[in-house]
Amino acid sequence: MSPPSAVGSYQLPDLLSHFQDYHELSINGYCRAASLASEKWVLDIAQEKLGSPALSLLPFIDRLPSMKLGLLGACSFPSCDLTQLILMMDFCTLIVLDTEGLLRSNPPITSHWGLGNDTSNSGYVEVLQTHPVLQRLLTRLSRLQNSTTESWQRRFTSSIVAFRHSRQKAIDYRREGTALAHLEIEEYIGFRRDLSGIPFILDLMEAVEGLELDIPPCNDDLSTLRCLVGDIIVLTWDVFSYNIDQSIDNKINIVSLLQSKREIALVHSIKEAGDLIFQRIDAFKSLEKSLLSSMGASPSDRESDSGATALNSLWNNFTGLFSAAEKPNNPHPSVTDFQAHDIALYIRALKDCLVGFLHWAYETDIFFGTKGDTVKGFGWVFLLPPPNRHAETTA
Template sequence: MPDLVSHCTFKLRINRHRKQITSETKKWLFQGDNLVGKARDKYHGLKAGLLTSMCYPDAAAPQLRVCNDYLTYLFHLDNLSDDMDNFGTTTTADVVLNSLYHPYTYRCPARVGRMTRDYYKRMLPTASAGCQQRFIETFDFFFQSVTQQAIDRASGVIPDLESYVALRRDTSGCKPCWALIEYANNLDIPDAVMDHPVLREMGEAANDLVTWSNDIFSYNVEQSKGDTHNMIPVVMNERGLDLQGAVDFVGELCKQAIDRFNYARSCLPSWSPKIDRDVDVYADGLANWMVGSLHWSFETERYFGKDGHTVKATRVINLLPRRAKRRPRRSATGAGVKKHRSIVTLCSPMPNSRLGVPVISVLSESPGAKDSA
């Protein structure tokens, strides 16, 4: 693997509230005590609290807790979308987005809806209006993109590199996390400033580094499942490279993303003393995410099991054998899903959005499992 850690020279810091919020999120996630065995081990191996604490090192405890709840929940959504087909992904999106657009009025029995409303209502009192809007809009983009990803996966499509990059910037889920930088640091940056081309380029470069490095780190697990929504097989397919050549190619793109970020930051204009201070904090937040995600990837068991430290030192990975392919999961309510179109018309900017109440194997209720997660 390429040595991305050495190329990313931003200072790594860890929030002092890490242990507290990790414990609180665990209680929040395990309400009903329904995660056992492998599911519970998977949660502990994820180490989401460490990632959150590395990426939001200056956040106060309440803000850090919301960020950690969200990231832990997002990893569950990521796992769901990896295994779901288009229908299952869309019904999940409907529940989540309606819970965000109508946190005080929308009701849904699915666990994912209650979790969404819970963390978002805790975010609302201190998040600026612009932050709230960016969080919801970019989360909407996430669901639109994972729906397209599900369609591509079902049809066996390996996209070209340009199309993949455009889609991956949304399937990564990074953009809502960038909005949480504003929330975690109590920033109120005007929309016109957030839309400035230089600031947008910084966000895009940070997204690219986090996302493309994740494609390198997650490739082994994904190839074992036959998943081609990863930059490495995309590059192999488009450029005719072997595996090592594709890994090296993606690694160079990651290093260029770090360089792009640094160059863009050096080009930031000045607005006013207060705005400049807030923008500087926001830029630091993007840098925290870049360096934090790199180091966390070798601490979590999500990609390398318990061998993360060895892989970090040697940068050598032994490929896993291919597994038998599983059929994608669908919402168990199937064609009988109840549609609430009036709510969708009011709340969701997706023109083809359908609202359903899915039964979700990880985040929904099931008989005898009051609060499974």
């Protein structure tokens, strides 16, 4: 297919090719059952008409099936059992709808999540109680207090608080109508990562799967891997969302920021954004290889534990990683087989999230409407009219 005219179109970076022969897409076998249950739950909340908090979900009622958020969950968390998958779907759906409503509402919405309460000494239950929609998950999430460590609970709480504050910043940015040019690129990426909710989605995945990852020798590397996954997803989300964002004058987008800061054309800002994504994919692969090979891991007896998670069934897939790679002469003495087992499974789960998101992005209508297959095949996107053109055509 010959490329379209450079005027009014652009080509997306080829991200899927970076995962060929690296990690295959898996889809949870409970996809349909969990999707139906989750979608019904979300629709019930949206239709309760509890005032402005509920109204934030109403615009999505008709679109919810075509957004395919259940498929996102099934592609991202293929090893969860049915109950786990429904929880992850419910959580992700509320976060995506909340963020999409914030970024694409016109005029920009006001916050339903008050920032006046002091959360410095609060746990995640107390923080989530202040959100009118996310609090609906508290009955299920509060049970994790009995099965998670204090360090995980602190990290989960910090991730939620960061999401809460970034949300208010995003509301302020949209009201001001600025291009966020005062933010440095890395500063924007951190803000966008927090706004996406991905950090605490990954935290929740860790707890749901029953993984224990408070491992001091590896904590920094695991934190870096989490950040890289968040960066890759939000930068991809921005690049894929740019066409719609520019058509509604939403400046919270890495492509818009690069255009403003670098004073470069669209084609160059798309390429630079793609380079940022590729750099992080390569960094993830490099750190994964380094971390796994440094552990000299071997299967643990945990697989036979009746309390083992659904991910344990995948452990045998990892033995090839360690046998194929040259084991170090002196594996890290402070990392046990038990811990190495959980680290390897967690890395697998992070890759599931990356690959699952990338494949889902072409199936949902959030980014490309009904043209996802065409965009996936050829990579070209035709620009929608900017806001002033919309006004002219509707006048």
